Amino acid sequence: MNNTSAPADVLLRLLRQEAAGSWSAFLVRALPDEVVDAIVVHPDRRIRSVLAESYAATGEQRGRLVDDPHFRVRQVLANAPNPFRSSAPSLPLPVQRRLLGDPEPIVRRDAAFYGNFDDRLIAGLCDHEDAFMREASCSCWSLLSEGDRDRLLHDPDDGVRLRARRMACRDDARWTGVLLESGLDASPRQDVIQYGAMTPALAAQIAAGDDAWGRQALALNTRAPLDVVRKLADDPEHSVRLAVSVRPEFTEAERAAIDFTVGPSDRLGPVEWVRTCEDADVLRGCARSSHTWLRRSAAFAEHLPADAVELLSHDDDHAVRLLLCERQPTVDGEVVLQTYLECQVITKSLLLSHRNFPKAGLAERFADDPDRVKRALAVLDPDVDADVLARLLADDDSSVSSAAAGHPALPLDLLLGACDNRDTATSALRNPGLPPEIMHERLDALGVPR
Structure with a gap:
């Protein structure tokens, strides 16, 4: 039951x-300890698995x-819970250690790869007898000693060596060359080209190659030699030219000279160097740029300064404003x-x-609006009058009436009636x-024993 006020009984x-x-529904709501007590010893492992996957339960409860x-x-x-665009509480460290040492290989392997566990615990797996666990330790490359890294780079297991070399290539162009000569599949090859350290000779070889995805990845590699990347500004592939156009070294004039377009509906992930940038002045420059992709990427940036937030809130590109x-938690509520x-x-x-969505006053603004989307917003007003709620509950549009049925200020008689209406029952x-x-009466009617 998704009713947040449903008591333990x-x-x-x-x-x-x-x-x-x-x-x-137990996935998405906080649970009293007495309910957790019952789930932990429940005979059906399906409900125990629901608790294990819950992103609303505490780490201690899970x-x-x-x-x-x-x-x-x-x-x-x-496996760490993965709620959309949010995070879940971590498991206690003793629990993490137990799972990484679980007797079932699939449990400990999933813990190592997908558990979102403490990096120090994962790094400590570098000498594990299970190759999968040693491979997982490579994700914490910066925490490993030179000796640990060297052993992983020359590990007898193919998967461990490949993972270690993909990590090492980010700082050592020698490993970038070794990997590209080894016949990687398309996706890992692109990753190595985009993030690997790069000698001028190797960059020139990739730039002259027939692989457009590789040339695009090279253009996005901010450590690739700029003189090599500049030559890709006239590449026959639009995706390559677009990647070149967001190089951090370019001026606005240099970007404008490249033949590329970014349409309103084009789906583009954030440019990595912009998304991770901490320099306020650089981010201001991206926010002022005529390049739509840079402005969209700036909207992602955690360290975007307040004046840049204000500037982008009036951007002509809807995707910029949406992102x-x-x-950004400080965007003006009316913009949201x-x-x-x-x-x-x-x-x-x-x-x-x-947090800035302007809920107060929505009833006065939108309760009688001809647009059903706006009428539904009126229900978000925490101070909406009961008579307005009654009118919205009787709205011809089910999205409006359903929204009204869920408002906690709805008079009880109307609420009970909404429970019996097919269009509003779920919300009610x-x-x-x-x-x-x-x-309890509803559960009685459904035949659920007390």
């Missing part, structure tokens, strides 16, 4: 097999499953609201949780104002 009823269809009798539950626990609202109203992407609802049953006795 209701949640305990939902652990019955008759309510198994609701178990996925960690109680480290001794679960079924290895599949421990495997789920070993800014998604990534307008961006939401213009947005067509499936993730637009995430903007509603922006999630309403935090729903009395626990009504929740």
Whole structure:
């Protein structure tokens, strides 16, 4: 049940097999310890796996499953929860150590590769008897000693050697050459070219090659020799020219001289050197740039200064404004609201949780608006009047009436009626104002034992 006010006795009823269809809801809500107590010893490993995967439970609560009798539950626990655009609490260090030493190979391997565990623990796997674990230790390259690195670079296992050399090539052009001569598949080859240290001769060889993806990756490699990359400004492939155009060394005039376009609907990941930049003046330059891709990338930057945030909030490119609202917590609330109203992407609802989204006064602004999207926003007003809620609950558009059914200020008689309406029942049953006795009555009607 996604009703955040559902008390422990209701949640305990939902652990019955008759309510198994609701178990996925336990992923997304905080749980009282007494409910966790019941889940940990529950006979059905499916609900134990739900707790193991929960991104709302605390790390300590999830960690109680480290001794679960079924290895599949421990495997789920070993994999870090991955909520969209957010993070989950880490498991306690003793639990991490136990999972990395689990007797089941698949559990410890998933813990090492996907567990989001402490880097020091992962680095400590460099001499593990299991090659998969040694390979995982390569991800913490900076924490390894020279001796550890050398052993991994010459490990008897092919996978370990490849992972170690891909890490080493970022600082040593010798390993970049070795890897590119070894016949890598397309994706790892591009990664090595984009991030590997590069000699002028090797860069020139790639630039003269027939692999357009390789030339694009070379252009994005900020350590590749600039004189070699400049020659790609006239490359026959647009993707290569576009990559050249975002080189950090170029002036605005040099960028404008390159033949490239960025359309409103083009999907482009952030330029790496911009996204990770900590220099406020450099980021200001990106925010002022005529290059749309640089401005979009600046919107991602964690260290974007306030004046650049303000500048980009009025950008002509909708994607710039959307990315800014998604990534910057200081964007003005009215900008977030307008961006939401213009947005067509499936993730637009995430903007509603922006800390500056102007919820106060929305009822007065939008309750009678002809646009159903705006009418639905009126329900977000924490001070909306009961009579306005009643009117919105009776709205002809189901998205509006459903939104009204979930407002905690909805009068009880209207709330109970909404529970019996097909269009509003789901939202009404999630309403935090729903009395626990009504929740129990609903479960009675569904045949869930008390």
